[in-house]
Amino acid sequence: MAEPVGFFTDSSICIGCKACEVACKEWNQLPGNAPSWGDGFDNTKQLDGENWRHVKFIDQVPDAPALEGNGAAWLMMSDVCKHCQNAACMEVCPTDAIIRTEFDTVYIQPSVCNGCRDCISACPYGVIGMSAQNGDAQIGVAKKCTLCYDRLQANMTPACAKVCPTQSIQFGTLSDLHAKADARLAALQAQGQNTAQLYGRDASVYGGLNSFFLLMDKPERYGFPNAQNAVLPRRNNVKSYVAAFLAAAIGVFAGVKALGAPADGETSAGEK
Amino acid sequence: MTEHFAQPPHWEWYIALYFYLAGIAGGSYVLATILRWRGGAGDERLARVGFLAAFPLVVVCGILLTIDLGQPMRFWHMLIDTTPGSAGINFKYWSPISLGSWALLLFSLFSFVSFLFAWKQNRDGIDARPQSGGIKVWNILGSLTGLFLASYTGVVLSVSNQPVWSDSWVIGALFVASGLSAAAAAMAWLGRSRAGASGEARLGVADGYFALLELVALVVFFVTLSMAGTLSTTLRGVYWVLWILVVLSLIPPLMNLAGGRARMSGGAAAVERSSVLVPIIVLVGVLLMRIAVIFSAQY
Secondary structure, X not given: OOOOEEEEEEHHHOOOOOHHHHHHHXXXXXXXXXXXXXXXXXXXXXXXXXXXXXXXXEEOOOOOOOOOOOOOOEEEEEEOOOOEOOOHHHHHOOOOOXXXXXXXXXXXXXXXXXXXXXXXXXXXXXXXXXXXXXXOXXXXXXXXXXXXXXXXXXXXXXXXXXXXXXXXXXXXXXXXXXXXXXXXXXXXXXXXXXXXXEEOOOOOOOOOEOEEEEEOOOHHHHOOOOOOOOOOHHHHHHHXXXXXXXXXXXXXXXXXXXXXXXXXXXXXXXXX | OOOOOOOOOOOOHHHHXXXXXXXXXXXXXXXXXXXXXXXXXHHHHHHHHHHHHHHHHHHHHHHHHHHHOOOHHHHHHHOEEOOOOOOEEOXXXXXXXXXXXXXXXXXXXXXXXXXXXXXXXXXXXXXXXXOOHHHHHHHHHHHHHHHXXXXXXXXXXXXXXXXXXXXXXXXXXXXXXXXXXXXXXXXXXXXXXXXXXXXXXXXXXXXXXXXXXXXXXXXXXXXXXXXXXXXXXXXXXOHHHHHHHHHHHHHHHHHHHHHHHHHHHHOHHHOOOOOOHHHHHHXXXXXXXXXXXXXXXXX
16 A cells, blocks of 8 residues: 555635636546626535535625734635545445545545445535536446546646645645644744644544645634534444334334234124 | 534435335334234234235335435445455445345345235135244244334434434434334225224224334434534424424324223224224324425435
């Protein structure tokens, strides 16, 4: 197995240019989005089966005029599959279509997936969606960022990281990326950016994320569960089965009590 | 307060109907087994109604589950791993969908054989219940699988990261209780010409017990959602109306519980033949409950 690789996305230097979105779509031959004009610059809206990179624009513009130095009006961040170490999607997938590659990334095999969508209900980041491209041989299967698996096999950098003009998206081995992230966080904190924090750098969130982030606010602002809420679907397995077993046992007992042979003197079934 | 950022899987009508019919199929088999082996000698005819209903229902279940897939022709991937280089059996005991796929297959087998046997007995005009121990074991194993089929559908929902679903661990219990209730109602309705006075009254009492169990599970469901802060999610929009209808649909079988017990001791003359309406109310209520649980978490 090759050394684990991933992304380090530094949201403090994202300028919201969306080059990553375009490069991802071009390389992976994903269809373009229909024009969508809403309240803000975010017309991609969400990650799904055909948007594997999504630049989030989180509007924090204050009602009062901004003062000099108050530059936190917008949070921008290029979101992507987190390639979790403890991946909820892999956990529930009944077909074993979701695998961990030799690069330690999480990959959905399009020829194995049958489109049951259990992975969508499990992914805590809302990353996975269904392919709906007309004429696509892979229609009806779950899709998400592959971390450019084909490019990795050719020893190439993933498309989004390759084009990012500010190096907000960095690709590399996890050990290198961790070192870079630690240094960047220390520099920001030295500048007084006390809300800056790393998300997914350590094992507190899903055992660690191969695609981890430097955030300028708390994770919930970016649509990420905090460590307390970063839970796996299996947390409910035992409790749910025990409750169902108890209900079934009580139900059978009640059924036997109600449907058991009538006592003497009562009318037998079949009599009219 | 639990925070969720998951996207909905868009499990819609096919899945709602599958969850509904799986509960009735599994429940019918269980009740038929109880009637055959613990009921009176005359209950065999009513038991066969359950066995004859379970298999066609589970066939419909399989069809619904298959056509809901994005790639229906790959339904068998649930059971067989086709990953290049690691092909083999797919059995993930920690994944309720994986377990449920095997349960569906097994229950289809159990219910098919029981269906054929019941059909043959009816065709040959045999009214007596079978005496074979092998058939008894078959029915018990089929019932265990049927109970799993009726309940795992709820566990699938809980074992996720969706709001509402993952906030409660009681949905499996809720589904098995309501599945048994709907099965009793379906058998009372389908077998009204075969049940006889006592059989009909006892199915009514059984349905009352199941409705009581469902009510308890429903209360726990709402309490767990309240603790997670997602009660308002399941009650929003039109769904609060559905939930009220679900609760109202529990009243007739609960009233039957008291009334039915009285009728059982009062004999055949006391049985009201106009009770066709109650099974229909129960069947509609159970369907509405499935719809409210499934859709309110997604839309």
